Amino acid sequence: MSLPEFRLARPQDAAAAVALRAADPASRFIAGGTDLVPNLRRGLPAPGLLIDLGAIAELRELRREGNRLRIGAGVTLATLAADADVGEQLPALARAALAVAGPTHRAAATLGGNLCLDTRCQYYNQSEAWRRGNQFCLKLAGDVCRVAPKSARCYAAFSGDVAPALLALDATVEVLGPRGARRLPLAEFYRDDGAAWLTLGDDEMLRAVEVPLRQGWTSSYEKIRLRGAIDFPLVGIAVALRRAGDRIADLRLACTGVSSRPELIDGLEPLLGRPLDDEGLALIDKRLLKCTQPMETTVVPVPYRRRVMPALARKLLRNLLASR
Numbered sequence: 001m002s003l004p005e006f007r008l009a010r011p012q013d014a015a016a017a018v019a020l021r022a023a024d025p026a027s028r029f030i031a032g033g034t035d036l037v038p039n040l041r042r043g044l045p046a047p048g049l050l051i052d053l054g055a056i057a058e059l060r061e062l063r064r065e066g067n068r069l070r071i072g073a074g075v076t077l078a079t080l081a082a083d084a085d086v087g088e089q090l091p092a093l094a095r096a097a098l099a100v101a102g103p104t105h106r107a108a109a110t111l112g113g114n115l116c117l118d119t120r121c122q123y124y125n126q127s128e129a130w131r132r133g134n135q136f137c138l139k140l141a142g143d144v145c146r147v148a149p150k151s152a153r154c155y156a157a158f159s160g161d162v163a164p165a166l167l168a169l170d171a172t173v174e175v176l177g178p179r180g181a182r183r184l185p186l187a188e189f190y191r192d193d194g195a196a197w198l199t200l201g202d203d204e205m206l207r208a209v210e211v212p213l214r215q216g217w218t219s220s221y222e223k224i225r226l227r228g229a230i231d232f233p234l235v236g237i238a239v240a241l242r243r244a245g246d247r248i249a250d251l252r253l254a255c256t257g258v259s260s261r262p263e264l265i266d267g268l269e270p271l272l273g274r275p276l277d278d279e280g281l282a283l284i285d286k287r288l289l290k291c292t293q294p295m296e297t298t299v300v301p302v303p304y305r306r307r308v309m310p311a312l313a314r315k316l317l318r319n320l321l322a323s324r
Contacts, residue, residue, distance in 0.1 A: 003040055010052045014059065014176050014207055020051050022178050022203035029053055029205055031074055032108035034101065035117055043128040044118070044140065059112070059207065067213050073112025073206045077162070078103070080111060090211060092219035092238045096165035099221065099236075102229050112206045115163055115173075115186075119156035119194040119260055120232060121147060121297040139195045147295045155260060156194030157297040163190075163262035164238035165221045167254035171211045177204040190261035197260055216242045217250070218323065220316050223257070224308050226300075233257040234300050235308050239316045246275050246321075253284070253313060258292040258305055265291050276321055284317070285310035 011017040021027055027049035030036055040046070053059055059074030062083065069090065071080070080086055080097035087094040100106055100114060123137045123146035136142030139154045147155040163186070171186045184199075186209070191199055200206065223236035236256040242249040249272065253265045267287045271280045294305040 003037070004043070004046045006040075006047060007049045008052055009049060010055050012055050014056055014205065017051055017053060017056060018176055018178055018203065018205055020049070021205065024049050025202035027051055031059075031110040031113050032076065032105075033113075034105045034109040035113060039118060039125075042126065043131075044124070053112075053205075059110075061208075064213070065210075069211045069213055071111055071209045071211070073110060073115075073208060075111050076107060077109045077111065077114060078106040080162075081106065089213050090165075090169055090219065092165040092168055092221040092240060093162065093211070096161045096221040096236075096238065099161045099223055099233075105230075111162060111209060114160045115166075115189070115209070116198060116200075116206060117158065117160040119154075119197050120159050121154075121156035121194065122299060123147065123297075124156055145194075147297055154194035155293075155295045155297065156197075157257055157259065157295065158190070158194075158197055158261050159232040159236075159257045160262065161221070161223060161233060161236055161256065164236055164254035164256045165219070166209060166211065167262055167264045168219060168221075168238040168240040168252045169211050170240075170252065171209050173206060174208045174210065175200060175204050176207040177201055181207065183210075187264050192259060192261050194260040214242075218242075218320050220320055222312060222316055224312060234298055235294075235305050235312060237309065237312045237316055239313065239320060241317070241320055243321065244273075248272055248274065248276060248280075248321075253288075255288065255292060255309065255313075257298075258294040258309060260293075263291050267291075276317060281310075281314055281317075284313055288313060 028047045030050045031053045059072040061072040077097040124139045138145040145151050219240035221238040223233035225231035238254045240252045256262045265287050288309050294302045
């Protein structure tokens with residue numbers, strides 16, 4: 001499959017990139033291109049203009065600002081995975097970055113690209129000819145969601161690895177548009193719709209992520225995939241917690257691959273101030289299944305993904321609580 005024809009712009013600063021995007025809402029930003037380029041070959045999508053962000057220096061900045069770490073959207077996943085401070089203070093983020101695809105992908109792929117990753121579905125991520133033969137789908141050119149034919153929305157799944165780690169770490173994002181910058185919690189960056197999964201405006205770009213550096217917290221991330229590398233997560237779980245002896249003082253849990261957005265699991269407050277016992281684990285199981293909606297978007301059956309979610313969360317929690 002060949003690439004469609006397009007024009008390429010290479011702005012030197014973020015404001016110029018936003019101005020180009022505002023002038024042509026059908027255009028697309030490109031940084032590492034590890035997900036966008038394969039999709040372009042499949043006709044998913046076919047913009048006339050690509051805006052290359054590679055020349056914008058501020059997007060590649062990784063620096064500490066007081067008790068927060070500011071990460072430019074153009075920082076590569078390889079950089080995040082190898083950074084000593086990230087590995088020591090935000091291990092879930094380092095593990096999530098290292099879990100993405102393979103080494104050559106991570107050398108090009110960026111934090112912003114993984115956070116804005118297009119949602120995926122076995123009916124959508126196919127060649128144009130295959131999709132045409134199936135009369136397309138609700139996400140592109142069709143009027144029916146092949147996963148849920150009676151639904152009015154798309155159920156393609158978000159499968160980025162880094163988002164759940166940053167949700168668990170209570171990250172915020174900085175978004176830049178023609179009217180200036182705005183900040184919002186990462187959870188508000190997403191919506192539960194596979195065809196419109198980002199709350200970004202057509203004239204906005206993700207500029208940076210800020211992560212609090214908090215004493216006493218530990219974290220981790222792990223995913224289940226078909227192969228040991230390359231593959232997107234069938235289920236990914238991130239956990240961040242603070243202990244008080246053998247008790248849980250604070251807990252944040254997030255997941256990916258099982259909804260149209262990365263999900264921050266709520267309703268865990270009853271676990272705080274107590275040891276992790278069977279009753280607590282049962283509550284985690286219940287909240288995970290309540291807050292997520294795995295659908296037939298992959299080659300793996302839905303019941304398998306529903307079973308593996310709580311099992312993976314239990315494993316991560318036990319490992320974190322056992323570590324010193």
